[in-house]
Amino acid sequence: xxxxxxxLQGLQKSYGPREVVSDLSLSVAEGEFVxxxxxxxxxxxxxxxxxxxxxxxxxxxxxxxxxxxSAPGRFVRPExxxxxxxxxxxxxxxxxTVSENVAYPLRVRGIRLRERRxxxxxxxxxxxxxxxxxxxxxALSGGQMxxxxxxxxxxxxxxxxxxxxxxxxxxxKLRERLRTELKALQRRTGLTSVYVTHDQAEAVELADRIxxxxxxxxxxxxxxxxxxxxxxxxxxxxxxxxxNILPAIVLAATAPGVAxxxxxxxxxxxxxxxxxxxxxxxxxxxxxxxxxTLLAPGAPAQHCHAVEVLGSRFQGTGTRYTVALHGAPFxxxxxxxxEPLAPGTPASxxxxxxxxxxxxxx
Ligand SMILES: Nc1ncnc2c1ncn2[C@@H]1O[C@H](COP(=O)(O)OP(=O)(O)OP(=O)(O)O)[C@@H](O)[C@H]1O
Ligand SMILES: [Mg+2]
Numbered sequence: 287x288x289x290x291x292x293x294l295q296g297l298q299k300s301y302g303p304r305e306v307v308s309d310l311s312l313s314v315a316e317g318e319f320v321x322x323x324x325x326x327x328x329x330x331x332x333x334x335x336x337x338x339x340x341x342x343x344x345x346x347x348x349x350x351x352x353x354x355x356s357a358p359g360r361f362v363r364p365e366x367x368x369x370x371x372x373x374x375x376x377x378x379x380x381x382x383t384v385s386e387n388v389a390y391p392l393r394v395r396g397i398r399l400r401e402r403r404x405x406x407x408x409x410x411x412x413x414x415x416x417x418x419x420x421x422x423x424x425a426l427s428g429g430q431m432x433x434x435x436x437x438x439x440x441x442x443x444x445x446x447x448x449x450x451x452x453x454x455x456x457x458x459k460l461r462e463r464l465r466t467e468l469k470a471l472q473r474r475t476g477l478t479s480v481y482v483t484h485d486q487a488e489a490v491e492l493a494d495r496i497x498x499x500x501x502x503x504x505x506x507x508x509x510x511x512x513x514x515x516x517x518x519x520x521x522x523x524x525x526x527x528x529x530n531i532l533p534a535i536v537l538a539a540t541a542p543g544v545a546x547x548x549x550x551x552x553x554x555x556x557x558x559x560x561x562x563x564x565x566x567x568x569x570x571x572x573x574x575x576x577x578x579t580l581l582a583p584g585a586p587a588q589h590c591h592a593v594e595v596l597g598s599r600f601q602g603t604g605t606r607y608t609v610a611l612h613g614a615p616f617x618x619x620x621x622x623x624x625e626p627l628a629p630g631t632p633a634s635x636x637x638x639x640x641x642x643x644x645x646x647x648x
Contacts, residue, residue, distance in 0.1 A: 288316055290315060290316070290349075291314050291315060291316045291318070291446060292348075292349070292445075292478065292480065293314075293348070294310055294313075294346065294347075294348055295311050295347045295349075296310070296311055296345060296346035297309070297310040297336060297347075297348070298343060298346055299336060299344055306329045306332050307329040307332050307502045308502040308503050309346075310329075310346070310502075312497060312504065314446075315478070317477075318478055318479075318494050318495065319469070319479045319494045320479065320481070320496075321482075321483060321488075321497065322334070322481070322482045322483075323484065323498050323499070323525070323526075324484060324499035324500055325484055325500070329499060329501075329502040330483075330499060331450055333482075333499075334450050334482050336348065338367065338371055339356065339361070339366075342361060351368060351446075368443075368444050369448055370440055370441075370442060370446075371439055371449075371450070372439045373435070374450060374452060374455055376435045377435065378426075378434055378435065380422075382423055383419065383423060384415065384418045384419050384423050384434055385403065385406045385410070386406075386423075387434055388410060388434060388437045391442050392405060392442065405441050406419060406441060409438075409440045410434075410437050412440065412471065413437045414467070415434065418434075428455060432455075436468070440475075445478065446479070447472075447479040447480070448480050449480070451483055453468075465492060469491065469492050486525060486527070490510040490526070494509070496508065496526075498521075498522050506518050506522045514526055515643070516643070517529075517572060517643070523643075527574055527576075528617070529572045529574050529575070530573045530574070530575065532553070532571040533550050533568070533569075533571075533647065534550065535548060535567065536563045536564060539563055543559060543560060544556055545557060545559060547569060549571060549614065550614075551614035553611050553614070555571070557642040557644045558642070558643050561645070563644060568647035569645065570645050570646070570648060572645060573616075575606060575619040577641035578638070580593075580618055580633040580636075581634040581635075583632040587636060591634070591635045591636075592634060593609040593616070593635045594631065595608075595609055595627045595629050595631045596610050596615060598629075603621060604620055604622060604623075605620050605624070607619075607620060607626070609633065609635060611635060616635070
């Protein structure tokens with residue numbers, strides 16, 4: 287069993303009459319990168335702030351490294367929790383040098399200047415800012431400032447790193463680069479991390495496990511691949527990937543976990559599930575555009591359906607088509623840079639076997 291580095295049990299938090307985090311339990315293993323993903327206002331920041339000790343839960347317990355830091359009648363102040371935190375705003379002191387900014391948490395703890403300098407240098411090295419220590423902090427770019435903020439979070443050797451949308455103020459290119467660097471750094475150091483974002487691409491790339499939150503509650507936890515392939519609700523399917531979601535009803539159960547369904551438009555397919563899918567039950571059919579492809583019309587292959595191209599958008603790595611499937615719009619992602627098929631072109635839609643899934647109807 288991996289060591290549990292951070293355990294949340296039954297956390298609850300209200301602001302006035304509004305409950306914003308409800309009965310939230312989560313266990314983060316040592317070395318794990320957990321991403322909390324959910325729409326704006328679902329309680330991500332509140333959860334992170336409770337772990338940090340910046341908010342007091344109304345109910346529940348928080349343990350870090352096996353020690354209870356928050357429980358009824360017990361509350362360890364943030365400065366006494368072994369955590370490092372990186373926020374969306376860099377929170378860099380403008381009147382200090384880069385090195386002084388990074389070493390600031392050590393100064394607060396009364397650590398000697400020489401040790402402060404050494405440790406600041408070590409973490410600046412880690413984030414790729416080896417020679418920037420003596421520079422004034424204001425001379426840095428946004429990306430460099432966020433690296434300084436990361437170095438400052440690392441300097442006290444925290445048991446747990448907390449991130450709250452740290453990359454969302456940066457432009458797309460830089461965001462993608464820092465994302466890759468951050469993941470590499472986390473792998474190298476093995477630092478247990480909890481990272482909050484509402485950006486699914488960021489979550490999918492960074493996470494060992496994604497925790498999907500909706501309205502203060504965890505709705506699903508799993509590896510990014512699991513959430514893609516086995517969303518338990520329409521909300522998860524829509525949030526993790528822009529999937530096709532088609533209202534349907536169950537026609538028959540063919541095998542355990544497999545059923546034949548028919549969409550409102552009359553399209554029939556086999557789909558996987560882990561719900562009670564008896565005939566007549568209304569469901570939502572989930573099919574990812576990237577699990578589909580377009581072939582020449584009349585292709586004899588199994589799992590093929592006649593469609594007509596309605597339109598297409600070139601997306602660099604591929605073309606996203608909208609086709610008419612039994613008259614209803616359906617998205618297909620075709621990889622490559624081929625010239626797109628014109629609207630009106632008949633084609634054959636092939637859905638990779640075993641990839642269609644049904645979730646309870648909404
Ligand atoms: N100090 C506060 N006082 C009152 N309400 C608050 C306070 N902090 C947060 N809230 C409310 O609690 C809810 C959850 O807020 P939270 O900041 O945790 O959301 P979030 O998931 O981080 O959203 P975002 O993606 O926009 O950052 C929101 O409705 C917010 O308005
Ligand atoms: Mg937030």
